[in-house]
Amino acid sequence: xxxxxxxxxxxxxxxxxxxxxxxxxxxxxxxxxxxxxxxxxxxxxxxxxxxxxxxxxxxxxxxxxxxxxxxxxxxxxxxxxxxxxxxxxxxxxxxxxxxxxxxxxxxxxxxxxxxxxxxxxxxxxxxxxxxxxxxxxxxxxxxxxxxxxxxxxxxxxxxxxxxxxxxxxxxxxxxxxxxxxxxxxxxxxxxxxxxxxxxxxxxxxxxxxxxxxxxxxxxxxxxxxxxxxxxxxxxxxxxxxxxxxxxxxxxxxxxxxxxxxxxxxxxxxxxxxxxxxxxxxxxxxxxxxxxxxxxxxxxxxxxxxxxxxxxxxxxxxxxxxxxxxxxxxxxxxxxxxxxxxxxxxxxxxxxxxxxxxxxxxxxxxxxxxxxxxxxxxxxxxxxxxxxxxxxxxxxxxxxxxxxxxxxxxxxxxxxxxxxxxxxxxxxxxxxxxxxxxxxxxxxxxxxxxxxxxxxxxxxxxxxxx
Amino acid sequence: xxxxxxxxxxxxxxxxxxxxxxxxxxxxxxxxxxxxxxxxxxxxxxxxxxxxxxxxxxxxxxxxxxxxxxxxxxxxxxxxxxxxxxxxxxxxxxxxxxxxxxxxxxxxxxxxxxxxxxxxxxxxxxxxxxxxxxxxxxxxxxxxxxxxxxxxxxxxxxxxxxxxxxxxxxxxxxxxx
Numbered sequence: 308x309x310x311x312x313x314x315x316x317x318x319x320x321x322x323x324x325x326x327x328x329x330x331x332x333x334x335x336x337x338x339x340x341x342x343x344x345x346x347x348x349x350x351x352x353x354x355x356x357x358x359x360x361x362x363x364x365x366x367x368x369x370x371x372x373x374x375x376x377x378x379x380x381x382x383x384x385x386x387x388x389x390x391x392x393x394x395x396x397x398x399x400x401x402x403x404x405x406x407x408x409x410x411x412x413x414x415x416x417x418x419x420x421x422x423x424x425x426x427x428x429x430x431x432x433x434x435x436x437x438x439x440x441x442x443x444x445x446x447x448x449x450x451x452x453x454x455x456x457x458x459x460x461x462x463x464x465x466x467x468x469x470x471x472x473x474x475x476x477x478x479x480x481x482x483x484x485x486x487x488x489x490x491x492x493x494x495x496x497x498x499x500x501x502x503x504x505x506x507x508x509x510x511x512x513x514x515x516x517x518x519x520x521x522x523x524x525x526x527x528x529x530x531x532x533x534x535x536x537x538x539x540x541x542x543x544x545x546x547x548x549x550x551x552x553x554x555x556x557x558x559x560x561x562x563x564x565x566x567x568x569x570x571x572x573x574x575x576x577x578x579x580x581x582x583x584x585x586x587x588x589x590x591x592x593x594x595x596x597x598x599x600x601x602x603x604x605x606x607x608x609x610x611x612x613x614x615x616x617x618x619x620x621x622x623x624x625x626x627x628x629x630x631x632x633x634x635x636x637x638x639x640x641x642x643x644x645x646x647x648x649x650x651x652x653x654x655x656x657x658x659x660x661x662x663x664x665x666x667x668x669x670x671x672x673x674x675x676x677x678x679x680x681x682x683x684x685x686x687x688x689x690x691x692x693x694x695x696x697x698x699x700x701x702x703x704x705x706x707x708x709x710x711x712x713x714x715x716x717x718x719x720x721x722x723x724x725x726x727x728x729x730x731x732x733x734x735x736x737x738x739x740x741x742x743x744x745x746x747x748x749x750x751x752x753x754x755x756x757x758x759x760x761x762x763x764x765x766x767x768x769x770x771x772x
Numbered sequence: 773x774x775x776x777x778x779x780x781x782x783x784x785x786x787x788x789x790x791x792x793x794x795x796x797x798x799x800x801x802x803x804x805x806x807x808x809x810x811x812x813x814x815x816x817x818x819x820x821x822x823x824x825x826x827x828x829x830x831x832x833x834x835x836x837x838x839x840x841x842x843x844x845x846x847x848x849x850x851x852x853x854x855x856x857x858x859x860x861x862x863x864x865x866x867x868x869x870x871x872x873x874x875x876x877x878x879x880x881x882x883x884x885x886x887x888x889x890x891x892x893x894x895x896x897x898x899x900x901x902x903x904x905x906x907x908x909x910x911x912x913x914x915x916x917x918x919x920x921x922x923x924x925x926x927x928x929x930x931x932x933x934x935x936x937x938x939x940x941x942x943x944x945x946x947x948x949x
Binding site: 640643644648650687688689771 | 828832
């Protein structure tokens with residue numbers, strides 16, 4: 308008789324703690340390595356690097372900035388870029404990495420809820436055994452939301468160029484034209500600062516962040532309590548209620564996932580925009596979420612849980628990972644091809660920073676190989692989707708690969724030529740990952756692994772492909 | 773009567789009974805020639821012990837052929853035969869070729885798979901179907917057992933095994949080839 312409730316053993320907790328500590332140690336080593344900290348040595352160095360960020364930033368495209376005197380004035384006004392310059396180096400990398408990981412793991416959490424909701428909305432039966440895994444993933448929504456708001460207030464100034472208040476006034480206080488005035492960003496100010504003036508407190512931006520996390524969290528609590536009540540009381544009335552709540556969540560998610568992708572990621576490259584960006588980020592989130600669900604399912608099965616899950620269920624999960632790897636590639640390539648083909652400077656600067664930069668082009672190509680060719684070729688055959696070893700391999704590849712995708716979305720726009728990939732990044736990923744897995748597993752140990760009165764259980768039992 | 777085959781046909785009216793019957797009959801050492809049913813019965817191919825279809829391999833080969841053809845065609849046309857500058861890109865600009873390559877890969881994989889399926893299962897418009905029992909187009913499942921392939925087994929043993937396994941009728945049929 309297999310256990311019905313996941314046992315979050317002390318040994319497992321110890322392993323996750325070790326992973327966290329190793330991550331922290333790597334982070335610290337990363338800070339002490341010469342490539343990490345040398346920017347903090349002197350003021351001169353700092354100002355050089357203000358120019359650097361300017362050259363590689365979106366400003367290269369359309370420009371009211373003159374780099375030479377822009378720098379001097381930034382120092383004089385004591386606002387904005389100068390500060391970013393001095394606080395640069397390793398600490399800035401730390402801030403950006405923190406944001407990258409937070410956005411990535413937020414994605415995993417909301418994809419958990421999205422997957423859960425879609426099963427109800429689509430009246431899917433095959434997935435009834437594994438529904439508690441995505442549900443457990445969404446327990447990260449609340450910590451992620453809190454971290455997101457805190458991170459914005461602590462590090463937002465280094466992450467988002469649009470937070471710099473000197474970009475908005477057309478004239479300086481003494482009546483001279485403001486050399487930092489950026490007409491493109493000023494044109495977008497309402498999106499961040501409404502109803503206030505540009506450069507003040509970004510009420511609209513913060514409001515969206517809070518409302519999205521609030522809505523996701525409330526709907527998550529609602530679905531969770533319905534699902535757990537069903538365990539106790541049975542009957543199909545809970546299933547019908549959950550279908551309704553799921554449908555509401557899916558509508559909200561459709562809008563909020565896109566808008567949060569613009570807010571948290573696309574606004575880093577403030578001048579640039581892509582109408583496909585919401586889809587692109589969603590695809591990246593979704594395939595990593597699916598990989599995480601599959602990986603946990605396979606590992607639980609190997610640990611002796613979920614005896615009801617057969618190769619048929621794994622096959623469907625494998626198909627999901629396979630198909631959505633292709634979907635991600637499709638969206639990613641569509642975005643790239645249109646911009647590459649039209650070759651409009653304001654648009655193509657995004658890929659110039661990535662594709663044509665010595666720094667990022669290896670990652671740019673690795674991104675396609677890891678996230679498209681590997682899952683595509685490894686999971687192509689039927690057997691591979693039914694064997695644990697291939698599923699585990701691909702899921703780990705996809706989880707790491709899509710982290711890299713988020714790294715590529717956010718680093719060039721913030722760190723530019725200083726962006727690096729090293730122990731700092733690996734350490735931060737490990738720290739975040741171990742905390743996330745800890746939260747998910749402890750949530751998973753609090754309820755039945757299989758929703759025991761789910762009306763679709765017989766269908767899941769006879770699932771055969 | 774150059775070539776004729778003697779079949780024993782077990783008629784079943786329920787797919788669950790049929791599925792169990794297949795296991796029983798194969799367990800009794802009788803070779804089943806084929807099972808005909810009006811709709812797909814899940815798990816029947818496994819019960820019958822059929823090997824996995826090799827159609828996916830054909831699909832992959834045709835897909836790879838499509839990829840190759842598409843790339844060769846575009847590189848030759850736009851790079852060799854009639855080089856043109858389009859949008860200031862190189863003559864052979866691979867990203868531009870991806871949509872066409874993708875489409876031809878899918879097209880050839882799909883057509884190739886359908887064609888392979890028709891050829892391998894001998895389907896053609898002028899084919900006269902040789903129905904062992906007209907009711908397989910309606911609501912009955914027919915299990916056909918070729919007597920010549922069950923040489924040692926007596927006919928009445930096979931008939932009674934079929935009956936025991938839940939067949940509603942057992943018929944004999946001789947087919948001219």
